[in-house]
Amino acid sequence: MRVIKIFDTTLRDGEQAPGCSMNLGEKIEVAKRLEKLGVDIMEAGFPASGTGDLESVKAISLAVKECTVAALCRCLEKDIDAGREALGKAASPRIHVFLATSPVHMEHKLRMTEGQVLQQAVDSVKYAKKFCNDVEFSAEDAFRSDPDFICRVFSEVIRAGALTVNFPDTVGYAMPDEFAQRVRYVKEHTPGIEKALLSVHCHNDLGLAVANSIAAVASGADQVECTVNGIGERAGNASLEEIVMSLQVRRDHFNAATRIDTTQIYSISRMVAQVTGVKLQPNKAIVGDNAFAHEAGIHQHGVLANRETYEIMTPQSIGIVQNQIILGKHSGRHAFEERLKDLGLTAESGAFEKIFADFKDLADKKKNVSDRDIEALVMDNTVSVPETWKLDHWTVNTGSALGASGVVRLQHKEGRFEKVACLGDGPLDSLFKAINKIIDRQPELELYELGAITGGSSSQGETMVKIALNGRRWNGRGVSTDVIESSIKAYLSAVNAMLYEIEQKDK
Ligand code: KIV
Ligand code: ZN
Numbered sequence: 001m002r003v004i005k006i007f008d009t010t011l012r013d014g015e016q017a018p019g020c021s022m023n024l025g026e027k028i029e030v031a032k033r034l035e036k037l038g039v040d041i042m043e044a045g046f047p048a049s050g051t052g053d054l055e056s057v058k059a060i061s062l063a064v065k066e067c068t069v070a071a072l073c074r075c076l077e078k079d080i081d082a083g084r085e086a087l088g089k090a091a092s093p094r095i096h097v098f099l100a101t102s103p104v105h106m107e108h109k110l111r112m113t114e115g116q117v118l119q120q121a122v123d124s125v126k127y128a129k130k131f132c133n134d135v136e137f138s139a140e141d142a143f144r145s146d147p148d149f150i151c152r153v154f155s156e157v158i159r160a161g162a163l164t165v166n167f168p169d170t171v172g173y174a175m176p177d178e179f180a181q182r183v184r185y186v187k188e189h190t191p192g193i194e195k196a197l198l199s200v201h202c203h204n205d206l207g208l209a210v211a212n213s214i215a216a217v218a219s220g221a222d223q224v225e226c227t228v229n230g231i232g233e234r235a236g237n238a239s240l241e242e243i244v245m246s247l248q249v250r251r252d253h254f255n256a257a258t259r260i261d262t263t264q265i266y267s268i269s270r271m272v273a274q275v276t277g278v279k280l281q282p283n284k285a286i287v288g289d290n291a292f293a294h295e296a297g298i299h300q301h302g303v304l305a306n307r308e309t310y311e312i313m314t315p316q317s318i319g320i321v322q323n324q325i326i327l328g329k330h331s332g333r334h335a336f337e338e339r340l341k342d343l344g345l346t347a348e349s350g351a352f353e354k355i356f357a358d359f360k361d362l363a364d365k366k367k368n369v370s371d372r373d374i375e376a377l378v379m380d381n382t383v384s385v386p387e388t389w390k391l392d393h394w395t396v397n398t399g400s401a402l403g404a405s406g407v408v409r410l411q412h413k414e415g416r417f418e419k420v421a422c423l424g425d426g427p428l429d430s431l432f433k434a435i436n437k438i439i440d441r442q443p444e445l446e447l448y449e450l451g452a453i454t455g456g457s458s459s460q461g462e463t464m465v466k467i468a469l470n471g472r473r474w475n476g477r478g479v480s481t482d483v484i485e486s487s488i489k490a491y492l493s494a495v496n497a498m499l500y501e502i503e504q505k506d507k
Pocket of ligand 2: 013168170201203237
């Protein structure tokens with residue numbers, strides 16, 4: 001059976017999409033989960049992009065040891081130098097260089113001829129090769145490029161030392177049969193292709209990124225580039241979970257496997273949705289809330305008689321655990337620890353005590369603590385930057401006649417307290433204004449979303465916010481049984497991410 005490499009680009013192509021940005025702490029947590037998931041390569045960022053990626057690729061290179069860490073670079077020496085610096089501590093580094101090869105990109109974006117593109121691609125691979133044995137070359141917009149030119153470029157970059165050549169459908173234009181044919185053509189007409197791995201990278205503009213990726217696997221592609229939940233530019237990239245489960249469920253058809261531990265899929269999908277604030281549609285394949293729900297009576301009857309009537313894979317195969325034991329205020333440390341394990345969640349020993357204490361607090365307020373509640377507690381305690389300000393207490397008075405007045409008291413990391421009262425257009429407006437006064441900055445609130453973690457009136461409120469200042473954006477998330485408190489926590493966590501980044505820059 002062939003083994004297909006999974007190249008995850010959630011932290012690069014995914015993260016660069018509008019609204020998907022993650023802070024450094026979140027990127028490291030996602031990287032650790034990707035490692036646990038078993039991806040072969042994770043693309044950790046674009047170090048020369050000037051958006052903090054140099055630091056995050058460095059940090060991920062230190063945190064991850066079980067898989068290759070890739071850095072994306074344009075075919076420019078300064079980019080490759082940044083990639084080399086960022087990957088300095090990686091156990092298994094890969095420099096990934098790219099250059100566009102389609103007529104429209106060469107003429108209007110690069111203003112270069114075919115000959116110049118070929119030369120720059122070869123020179124860059126040679127340059128990268130001086131520092132890193134594992135070099136990948138991507139022909140951006142390959143699908144809209146002349147196939148014979150692609151074969152020539154691939155052949156030359158392989159001669160220059162590229163160990164992987166990547167064939168992207170950058171604008172999501174291909175149809176699955178055409179894409180499969182093109183991949184076969186490249187395999188058959190590129191001299192020296194047997195010395196390299198052939199990769200594909202599909203975007204989802206026509207909703208065909210996964211179909212094109214797996215059609216390419218059937219045509220001989222050795223590596224697939226994808227992102228968790230399919231996040232990425234415009235309509236996104238090919239979704240990792242859909243590709244992996246397609247290959248797994250239809251092993252009979254593809255005679256190919258991946259090294260992914262599929263039982264980690266559900267938890268990483270939820271984590272990426274939470275840190276990016278990009279929610280999944282309920283009917284999203286594999287990981288949507290309804291992916292294993294059976295509503296129609298006839299379906300329920302069939303599933304009760306035998307799950308295989310309407311299920312082609314089990315929820316357990318992607319890591320959804322249906323627990324019979326309900327956790328509540330009488331549950332002890334051992335039961336809680338076991339549930340974390342079942343959910344594929346890990347807490348560093350220091351964090352465990354705090355998460356367990358939060359669980360006990362929650363169990364006092366809420367009769368049954370659901371698995372979703374537990375995921376939220378773990379997220380709250382593991383994915384955060386150091387807090388500049390902590391919420392001490394808040395009060396709000398609101399009504400239909402006089403508007404709202406809110407008071408917030410925060411504690412600074414150096415110990416002092418600040419308390420401010422503000423009037424506002426509603427309770428949240430008054431409280432957020434009070435926080436802005438304390439921090440002496442006015443970020444813009446670009447997104448505010450309030451949801452319930454589970455159903456029912458005792459559910460915890462989960463708030464996601466995005467704030468922006470001077471063109472930079474930060475996400476925040478807060479959970480509480482009180483929706484106003486979850487909103488303050490979310491706003492404050494975005495504010496802390498912003499202040500941390502500003503502080504790091506000023507150092
Ligand atoms: O879509 C694309 O072509 C890319 C390349 C940089 C691989 O993301
Ligand atoms: Zn891409």
